[in-house]
Amino acid sequence: MPLYEYRCGSCTFLLEVEKSIKEYDRSQKYYCPDCNTALDRILTAPAIHFGPGFFKDGYESAKNVKKTTSDDGE
Secondary structure (H helix, E strand, O other): OOEEEEEEOOOOOEEEEEOOOOOOOOOOOOEOOOOOOEEEEEOOOOOOOOOOOOOOOOOHHHHHOOOOOOOOOO
């Protein structure tokens, strides 16, 4: 589920809201509980982690992978 971050421009208050994409409403405003100013949304890109099995170039390295064949004919 996406995590939306909002920060107050006047103080250091940070709000994290976890909502599904279907529930997210761009027009909804959040306000700082300390100074009652509107919070600004922080735009962050999601982190993508490639684990074992992903090739850096996505294709060329995959050519060098040896295919295993099963002995039972499948």
